[in-house]
Amino acid sequence: MSQVLQRTSATGTRATRVIGATSILVMAWVVVSGLLLTPQDVVQGESVRIMYVHVPSAWIAYLAFIFTAVASASWLISKKHSMGFDRFAGASAEVGVMFMAITLVTGSLWGRLTWGEFWQWDPRLTTTAFLFVTYIGYLAVRRLEGSVEQRARRSAVVAMLAVLEIPLVHFSVVLWRSLHQGATVLNPNGDVKMDDLMLFTLFSGVVGFTLVFIWLVLHRQRTMLLVDLANNQGLDSAIVARRAEGSAN
Amino acid sequence: MKNISGTKVAKGKVVSAVLLKDLRIELRSRVVTNQVLPFAGLVMVMFAFALDNDDVLERVAAGLIWLATLFSLFMIVQRSFAIDTADGALDSLRVAGIDLAAVFFGKAIALALKLIALEVVLICGAVLLYRVDLSANGLVLLVTCVLCATSGLAFVGTLYGGLTAGAKGRETLLPLLLLPVVAPVLIAATRATEAAFGSGGAQTSEGWAWIGLLTVFAAVFGVGGSLAFGSLIDE
Amino acid sequence: MKDAGFIFGSYIVTLGAILMFAVSTLQRAKKSSQLVTDKDKTWL
Numbered sequence: 001m002s003q004v005l006q007r008t009s010a011t012g013t014r015a016t017r018v019i020g021a022t023s024i025l026v027m028a029w030v031v032v033s034g035l036l037l038t039p040q041d042v043v044q045g046e047s048v049r050i051m052y053v054h055v056p057s058a059w060i061a062y063l064a065f066i067f068t069a070v071a072s073a074s075w076l077i078s079k080k081h082s083m084g085f086d087r088f089a090g091a092s093a094e095v096g097v098m099f100m101a102i103t104l105v106t107g108s109l110w111g112r113l114t115w116g117e118f119w120q121w122d123p124r125l126t127t128t129a130f131l132f133v134t135y136i137g138y139l140a141v142r143r144l145e146g147s148v149e150q151r152a153r154r155s156a157v158v159a160m161l162a163v164l165e166i167p168l169v170h171f172s173v174v175l176w177r178s179l180h181q182g183a184t185v186l187n188p189n190g191d192v193k194m195d196d197l198m199l200f201t202l203f204s205g206v207v208g209f210t211l212v213f214i215w216l217v218l219h220r221q222r223t224m225l226l227v228d229l230a231n232n233q234g235l236d237s238a239i240v241a242r243r244a245e246g247s248a249n
Numbered sequence: 250m251k252n253i254s255g256t257k258v259a260k261g262k263v264v265s266a267v268l269l270k271d272l273r274i275e276l277r278s279r280v281v282t283n284q285v286l287p288f289a290g291l292v293m294v295m296f297a298f299a300l301d302n303d304d305v306l307e308r309v310a311a312g313l314i315w316l317a318t319l320f321s322l323f324m325i326v327q328r329s330f331a332i333d334t335a336d337g338a339l340d341s342l343r344v345a346g347i348d349l350a351a352v353f354f355g356k357a358i359a360l361a362l363k364l365i366a367l368e369v370v371l372i373c374g375a376v377l378l379y380r381v382d383l384s385a386n387g388l389v390l391l392v393t394c395v396l397c398a399t400s401g402l403a404f405v406g407t408l409y410g411g412l413t414a415g416a417k418g419r420e421t422l423l424p425l426l427l428l429p430v431v432a433p434v435l436i437a438a439t440r441a442t443e444a445a446f447g448s449g450g451a452q453t454s455e456g457w458a459w460i461g462l463l464t465v466f467a468a469v470f471g472v473g474g475s476l477a478f479g480s481l482i483d484e
Numbered sequence: 485m486k487d488a489g490f491i492f493g494s495y496i497v498t499l500g501a502i503l504m505f506a507v508s509t510l511q512r513a514k515k516s517s518q519l520v521t522d523k524d525k526t527w528l
Contacts, residue, residue, distance in 0.1 A: 010517025046486045053498040106494040137426040144416045157477045172433035223513040230519035
């Protein structure tokens with residue numbers, strides 16, 4: 001059995017298996033508690049249950065993008081230009097984009113229930129949407145053709161530019177909204193009076209999502225190394241084959 | 250910075266050489282005047298068809314000018330870098346030991362001049378097609394807005410143009426990367442232009458707050474671009 | 485439960501996306517791991 005596991009999960013180790021199993025347990029508890037055990041909110045009613053998946057995924061998405069920025073900066077600054085930084089930045093961004101998509105979808109479902117609209121042009125939502133599109137662009141840059149070093153340099157610069165861009169976008173949207181007074185957005189988190197079980201479930205959600213994030217990033221960055229190595233080997237064996245052809249003639 | 254023969258090439262000389270080269274290419278090929286400009290004009294006319302209401306058009310004229318400018322920006326940037334990479338001109342400059350920050354500024358200024366020419370025509374078009382009124386105070390604001398917004402767009406456009414230069418699929422990648430970045434310019438320039446036009450009862454004085462944002466944007470990406478451009482080209 | 489569709493929907497979207505991402509990652513890892521020798525897998 002352990003041998004079969006070893007072969008099916010090439011990027012798995014004992015540590016990732018422990019993290020994986022723990023995160024499944026925690027996530028199962030969050031689902032059961034979030035859907036069944038926790039009480040409904042006085043103001044929001046049942047719709048408050050979306051909070052237990054929405055808030056943790058937003059938290060992980062932002063955390064992932066911070067990690068990407070820090071890892072990219074480390075790659076640029078470090079003299080060795082270790083590819084580990086680059087792979088971590090890429091893996092973290094991929095997972096971050098996924099959690100950002102989850103955040104936007106669950107957020108608009110929750111918004112429909114609490115505000116009556118799927119989308120509000122409020123600064124926080126708009127900046128989040130821009131962050132999402134920016135990192136989709138970042139992932140597209142990583143898929144450009146070229147060597148591993150080119151990929152690392154290009155994507156690290158793009159990640160640094162995103163750090164410059166996002167505050168400008170946020171500030172301009174804040175200024176835009178403050179002049180064009182739209183519908184007042186009620187803050188969904190602020191209105192919820194949380195009892196102990198609700199707080200604990202939300203906290204478990206954050207822990208569970210963080211474990212899932214760690215598991216995904218570990219596997220993603222190892223997979224990236226495997227794919228890079230496999231591509232290199234493909235190139236090497238092609239060169240060897242051409243040389244063999246040349247000497248045979 | 251020294252070139253192959255070991256003599257020093259002044260930064261200013263590189264900037265003006267690259268700038269003049271880009272403008273000379275435009276004078277000979279006439280791509281901006283014969284293709285991009287008619288395209289931008291078409292966009293303005295198509296919006297008139299789509300919106301089909303004189304009051305609405307006058308109200309949104311400012312936004313349409315800047316949207317048409319953004320679409321044109323992609324075309325001009327792509328064209329400019331396609332020429333440079335097709336002949337390996339950027340690689341040659343790098344191998345010759347030319348200061349790439351100077352190349353960045355040269356290309357950005359050339360891009361800004363082309364954009365300004367385009368914007369002047371678009372604004373005249375908006376005055377004619379969408380019946381926009383322009384006061385003397387508004388004109389001062391509008392000129393400042395065009396200068397600040399265009400320098401920001403030129404810096405960002407040159408930077409991301411260099412990033413995607415020579416890559417496969419750059420035609421589709423460039424708008425994806427650029428549009429989120431230039432969103433602050435679109436917002437700020439549109440509001441400032443609305444204030445200049447007085448559309449929707451906006452006061453001219455409201456526009457000046459946005460000029461500050463445009464200036465910050467241009468400064469940030471001017472500095473960021475001159476630092477990053479070299480490492481994007483250098484491969 | 486009121487608004488059950490929205491609430492269950494958001495849970496299904498969340499868990500489904502994570503699961504799909506995890507499965508696709510493991511599949512890609514499995515495919516490329518056959519081409520790489522074990523001594524290059526620094527984590528083993």
